[in-house]
Amino acid sequence: xxxxxxxxxxxxxxxxxxxxxxxxxxxACDTIHYQNxxxxxxxxxxxxxxxxxxxxxxxxxxxxxxxxxxxxENGETTExxxxxxxxxxxxxxxxxxxxxxxxxxxxxxxxxxxFRARLEEKSFxxxxxxxxxxxxxxxxxxxxxxxxxxxxxxxxxxxxxxxxNRFPVHVEEVIRHPPRPE
Numbered sequence: 001x002x003x004x005x006x007x008x009x010x011x012x013x014x015x016x017x018x019x020x021x022x023x024x025x026x027x028a029c030d031t032i033h034y035q036n037x038x039x040x041x042x043x044x045x046x047x048x049x050x051x052x053x054x055x056x057x058x059x060x061x062x063x064x065x066x067x068x069x070x071x072x073e074n075g076e077t078t079e080x081x082x083x084x085x086x087x088x089x090x091x092x093x094x095x096x097x098x099x100x101x102x103x104x105x106x107x108x109x110x111x112x113x114x115f116r117a118r119l120e121e122k123s124f125x126x127x128x129x130x131x132x133x134x135x136x137x138x139x140x141x142x143x144x145x146x147x148x149x150x151x152x153x154x155x156x157x158x159x160x161x162x163x164x165n166r167f168p169v170h171v172e173e174v175i176r177h178p179p180r181p182e
Contacts, residue, residue, distance in 0.1 A: 006031045037109040041081035042069020043117040044158050045094050050135035051155070052124060054089045057131045061147035067154065068092075069112065078113045086117070090133045092124035101157065101170035103150050112150050116167060138162070150174050
């Protein structure tokens, strides 16, 4: 941030009185601009033991597979956001949503809230953000073509839990791994 969204003055970065972190502060109007993590809400849509995945038609990670998920909008619950994202990306309606995992990704300031969900009917097609939408059995999941580490982690945990027929709520941090040398 360079300029104050309240008055347009140039911002400085400092620790405000009573705070313990650097913040963008406007000296002209005394506005403190807080930046907080973004919440991503998504689903693990199930149809008779098969999982619905979407091939991304947008960056980042164009062409790779993911679970339907995206940033929450103001005024919606996490469940509403997850269901909306599933409709937007896969034109699929979901129900019976249960919290499955809360995955914190501090290095990119995101928190994923993932829900187990049942497809209400076997009806889906690519939305504007998807090239392709498809149901996968566990052995068909394109593990090497998954878009994000948090999606791979979620699917690995879900498949393991599915085999055991028990679904605890997972709360974990997704840590950044250094890039592999080429």
